[in-house]
Amino acid sequence: MTTLSANEIVGRLKLHGLRVTPQRFAVYENLLNRIDHPTVEQLLVELNQAGPVSSQATIYNSLQALREVGLVRQVLLEEGVVRYDANVDPHHHFRCHSCGHIEDIPWEAFHEVVQSSLRPGLRPDRYEVTVMGTCDRCQPPEPQDAV
Amino acid sequence: MTTLSANEIVGRLKLHGLRVTPQRFAVYENLLNRIDHPTVEQLLVELNQAGPVSSQATIYNSLQALREVGLVRQVLLEEGVVRYDANVDPHHHFRCHSCGHIEDIPWEAFHEVVQSSLRPGLRPDRYEVTVMGTCDRCQPPEPQDAV
DNA sequence: TTGTATTTTAGAACTATTCTGACTTAAGAG
DNA sequence: CTCTTAAGTCAGAATAGTTCTAAAATACAA
Structure with missing residues (x-):
């Protein structure tokens, strides 16, 4: 950046x-x-x-x-x-489904994802992981409490 | 299916x-x-x-x-x-950028992707991989030939 | 400078989706 | 079964995001 x-x-x-x-x-x-x-x-x-x-x-x-x-x-x-x-380098995304916050996940976070786990016939040349979850601001104070 | x-x-x-x-x-x-x-x-x-x-x-x-x-x-x-x-079970997607063909990739194809490689503060509960590439029909007959 | 192909712009046009409101119907109760 | 009614259907209007149009402005090579 x-x-x-x-x-x-x-x-x-x-x-x-x-x-x-x-x-x-x-x-x-x-x-x-x-x-x-x-x-x-x-x-x-x-x-x-x-x-x-x-x-x-x-x-x-x-x-x-x-x-x-x-x-x-x-x-x-x-x-x-x-x-x-404007970041056209490969990278992944995180999206908070509570507040909608979106942030980049560095490319290196997940390695070797698409080695050769695809069916024969498909030739990958790019991939991207989208992670949905909860960000800092949207998390309850005490995570170990069941609600 | x-x-x-x-x-x-x-x-x-x-x-x-x-x-x-x-x-x-x-x-x-x-x-x-x-x-x-x-x-x-x-x-x-x-x-x-x-x-x-x-x-x-x-x-x-x-x-x-x-x-x-x-x-x-x-x-x-x-x-x-x-x-x-209508397949709401978690799975991934492949998209051929040549013909637009889209197909599912089984969930098991990529394992342990989002272990704990995320920055602290983000709590993931779902993720999905999108793979872009070329499908069977869109591939040249002899892949080792440079064109 | 000047000439010209490119860009900007307001507004019209277009496209995908949602809304409206009158009509129809699925399905539980009697 | 038949009735009742909350829920669903549908044509057309309304809305929202994006692209198009064509006239005026401008970047930049010569």
Whole structure:
């Protein structure tokens, strides 16, 4: 989670053949500087909080462009909710089914999961574990008490 | 994947406090008798192929009722596509990114995945692995040939 | 600078899902 | 069986998330 400078962000965009517009930059920068996985709605509100930066349509366009070059990806964990993530390295997700909190699980947490346990004929090239459970804030004070 | 008799299906519905209507029965029966995970659209078409059985609204209603009592669950693997699955036992999914084919991976395929590799504070109670790759039909004849 | 292909944008259009409200029905009680 | 009624069905309206349109603005190579 090293913070990138503006120049580095611009460099990345150009490296992938994208023109650097203020809107596109803002969307990507915002995604890079957060650990959660915001929805379009959240991006729209936050980017335009201190004055207008980007329209909704442009956020959709920017995300699509960023996605096409592989700088951003979607995260699908809840019904009808599409989230975006600038961490395109393989990693897993944890979702608290009490408060909805979502966080990354490092790739190394689960090792050797998909060795060769698949049926013959299937050729895997990527996998991802989604863990559902309860996060810190949603846990009862004394876990050993039966309720 | 043992096929259930009509009586067994009715029994299950009643057991979960659901009235047995022709539409609800048809939706659940259809889901039970297939291994893929259809969308509402697919259900609508197939159920009404040999004469009208259920309206779209009722399919949504039925799926919601079935979901509320835990007989059916959603499968979210692609953007904007919600699929339904009558296999509510924990299992994993494989998705071919070439043809979109989706199939179940038995629960036992990956064991001990989420032992205690999570950071302290997170309490897992369920997890699921999604494997992306290429299925039989989408593989080149001679895999060792570089293309 | 300038020229041009790309991008932005408001609003229209589209699509998946839920809601509404009148009609119908499953199934327990008598 | 028949009655009763809470629950279910359904067409069409409403809503929400996303994409499209086409006109104005702009990044950036020359």
